[in-house]
Amino acid sequence: MWREFREFAMKGNVMDLAIGVLIGTAFNKIVTSLVNDIIMPIFGYVVGKETFAHLTIGNIKYGAFIQTIVDFLIIGFSLFIVIKAYNKLKKLREKEAQEEASDDNELTQEEKLLTEIRDLLKEQRSNSTN
Numbered sequence: 001m002w003r004e005f006r007e008f009a010m011k012g013n014v015m016d017l018a019i020g021v022l023i024g025t026a027f028n029k030i031v032t033s034l035v036n037d038i039i040m041p042i043f044g045y046v047v048g049k050e051t052f053a054h055l056t057i058g059n060i061k062y063g064a065f066i067q068t069i070v071d072f073l074i075i076g077f078s079l080f081i082v083i084k085a086y087n088k089l090k091k092l093r094e095k096e097a098q099e100e101a102s103d104d105n106e107l108t109q110e111e112k113l114l115t116e117i118r119d120l121l122k123e124q125r126s127n128s129t130n
Contacts, residue, residue: 027082031075039074 040051052070055063107115 027079028075031078032071034078035071035074040070 044051052063052066053061055061055066
């Protein structure tokens with residue numbers, strides 16, 4: 001059972017997921033700091049209030065809800081930018097790998113000549129037997 005778990009844990013997808021979770025956690029801290037320490041103070045300067053959290057109607061804290069939506073939009077947009085850049089980099093790497101593979105598949109001049117000689121010998125053998 002331990003061996004099966006180790007094989008499962010060492011699969012590429014699980015390791016990629018673990019790395020993604022760790023990077024996502026660190027990225028969340030960066031985005032939270034961006035929202036709390038940079039964007040909201042600027043927004044607060046323009047609007048006159050640093051956050052929406054103080055807005056209420058009776059016991060309904062609609063300001064906190066608005067603040068959560070703003071945070072979500074900023075985090076979502078930031079993740080969109082990072083994933084878009086990652087996908088672009090991934091496509092470039094795949095393209096390079098395909099180009100290398102196609103270069104490897106091409107025959108050298110020597111291989112082309114040897115192939116022609118082989119084909120000519122086959123042709124001569126078939127003509128001599130007929």
